[in-house]
Amino acid sequence: MIAQIHIEGGPTLRCESGSNLLRAALCEGLGFPYECNSGGCGNCQFELLEGEMTDLWEAAPGLPPRARAAGRRLGCQTQVVGDCRIRVRLKPEFVAVKAAALRTARLIERKALTHDMAEYSFMREGAADFLPGQYAMLRLPGVTGDRAYSMSNLPNPEGRWSFIVKRTPNGHGSAVLAEGLREGDQVGLDGPYGLAYLRPEAPRDLICIGGGSGLSPLKSIITAAVRHPALATRRIHLFYGGRTPADICTDQILDEDVALRERVEVVPAISDGLPSNAPWAGERGFIHEVLQRWLGAARDAREYEYYFCGPPPMTDAVQRLLMLERRVPATQLHFDRFL
Ligand SMILES: Cc1cc2nc3c(=O)[nH]c(=O)nc-3n(C[C@H](O)[C@H](O)[C@H](O)COP(=O)(O)OP(=O)(O)OC[C@H]3O[C@@H](n4cnc5c(N)ncnc54)[C@H](O)[C@@H]3O)c2cc1C
Ligand code: FES
Structure with missing residues (x-):
């Protein structure tokens, strides 16, 4: 059955009953605001004015109880069941740059990177058409709710999606x-979904900052950047943090690709205190502190384009440093919080 979602003061969305509201809106080319697609950020809030919708995750942390009591819902956690009227402010920056689709994919490879991190590759019919830095939602057997994972490889005609x-x-x-x-x-x-993708047109050197699995989209971004003609003269810096040396796998990633080894300047860092005489040639401290030291007084932070991903405490600290302390315009920051 086709349902009609009337957006107050805007277009009417027509979608199959049973669709996810946010994904159906993006699929139809509407700029429905979002970030995580996972119920965590609250960016996709809308107001249900009339009609019924099914809540997919009532306890989603992105919707405080007061907002729920006031009739608000999360677009990413809402299933359309029939005609409705809603209020949401559509914004052009959220219009999908690549068309998303839900299809079956098959696991073809699992490659260990550290004691708790691995790269998984799936094959899905059709080209893997995404921008480096974007993510996909995985529907896993026996797991309630889809999980967001960022692609670590490059778009390709064969249909390989790695995470x-x-x-x-x-x-x-x-x-x-x-x-x-x-x-x-x-x-x-x-x-694919997401807005933290590579902007090759930006006339600045690149700084990528990641912690833990934040390496996934950064691997895709740096792999694309070293191959992009518009970025041939740009310097590419990768700041990557873990707790201990066992968490750092940047050498493995660079060893896979000679172009990465030649072009990417890596600053690895560990945050857990090691005895000062323990063998570790990288930096020490949280990755935003390491970045702050590197920028120091001599470098103008506004002269770089930034891509960063990882746990929210890390992305929040980097955002505070760059926007509040170093006055970098928001348009130069591209990030995903792994909520
Ligand atoms: C944009 C984005 C990109 C990400 N990219 C990566 C990546 O490349 N690599 C990586 O390792 N991690 C990534 N993450 C984190 C990842 O999505 C998971 O949160 C993480 O793997 C933990 O999931 P889990 O199922 O093991 O843990 P769980 O504790 O079982 O689940 C945690 C997450 O699952 C979701 N969830 C839980 N319960 C429900 C429910 N009932 N209904 C709907 N959703 C629910 C929520 O998003 C929650 O944060 C990303 C997150 C986001 C938002
Ligand atoms: S996009 Fe829905 S809560 Fe983040």
């Missing part, structure tokens, strides 16, 4: 990926 995933303690999705799936098993793969 670097960190095992989360007690996490369901990352456990199924690490232990529940065997090569050949099928999952649902819906994408």
